[in-house]
Amino acid sequence: DTGVSQDPRHKITKRGQNVTFRCDPISEHNRLYWYRQTLGQGPEFLTYFQNEAQLEKSRLLSDRFSAERPKGSFSTLEIQRTEQGDSAMYLCASRSGTGANEQFFGPGTRLTVL
Amino acid sequence: AQSVAQPEDQVNVAEGNPLTVKCTYSVSGNPYLFWYVQYPNRGLQFLLKYITGDNLVKGSYGFEAEFNKSQTSFHLKKPSALVSDSALYFCAVRDLPSNTGKLIFGQGTTLQVKP
Numbered sequence: 001d002t003g004v005s006q007d008p009r010h011k012i013t014k015r016g017q018n019v020t021f022r023c024d025p026i027s028e029h030n031r032l033y034w035y036r037q038t039l040g041q042g043p044e045f046l047t048y049f050q051n052e053a054q055l056e057k058s059r060l061l062s063d064r065f066s067a068e069r070p071k072g073s074f075s076t077l078e079i080q081r082t083e084q085g086d087s088a089m090y091l092c093a094s095r096s097g098t099g100a101n102e103q104f105f106g107p108g109t110r111l112t113v114l
Numbered sequence: 115a116q117s118v119a120q121p122e123d124q125v126n127v128a129e130g131n132p133l134t135v136k137c138t139y140s141v142s143g144n145p146y147l148f149w150y151v152q153y154p155n156r157g158l159q160f161l162l163k164y165i166t167g168d169n170l171v172k173g174s175y176g177f178e179a180e181f182n183k184s185q186t187s188f189h190l191k192k193p194s195a196l197v198s199d200s201a202l203y204f205c206a207v208r209d210l211p212s213n214t215g216k217l218i219f220g221q222g223t224t225l226q227v228k229p
Contacts, residue, residue, distance in 0.1 A: 002157065
């Protein structure tokens with residue numbers, strides 16, 4: 001257990017539905033990342049928060065995706081009008097301060113879009 | 115663009131034998147390199163990192179990695195493999211042009227340790 005939690009662990013939904021995932025980082029970590037991992041691939045960066053500010057978004061994050069970190073603590077990732085291509089593991093990670101500190105990953109949310 | 119390559123999809127080794135999981139990188143400037151391990155249906159666990167200093171970095175669970183600047187490699191090693199080391203291993207580099215600290219991952223190498 002790294003101290004980063006994600007909920008739910010698994011989500012099965014039908015195409016066109018909206019889904020929301022939650023990430024609770026390690027409490028003292030002010031930097032939070034979302035990644036997406038598809039089968040047989042390494043994680044790919046989606047978006048980054050420093051405190052409550054979303055400072056970078058990948059081009060992978062289409063306009064159907066939105067992420068928030070309203071109080072600089074937990075974060076949510078919402079996917080609207082899900083498509084089958086959204087099926088993946090969504091990973092959250094957090095780290096502290098500046099420097100080259102490693103990121104600590106949560107267990108992930110596995111999304112299956114039918 | 116910065117990138118990481120893991121040339122082997124799978125590495126097989128017998129328990130008790132030394133193991134090596136290969137990683138090469140392409141970056142502009144000095145690299146910040148990381149190794150993570152992923153067990154089935156789990157998130158990634160940090161093993162070790164190289165930022166600066168000694169080229170041989172020691173990490174968790176008896177793993178170590180050797181940074182080689184001339185060969186742009188950062189291979190993961192362990193002197194004696196355990197069956198419980200069987201997992202998916204990822205090499206990653208910090209994306210330095212971005213000041214966010216985001217990581218760029220290789221495609222992963224599955225390590226199978228057989229009894």
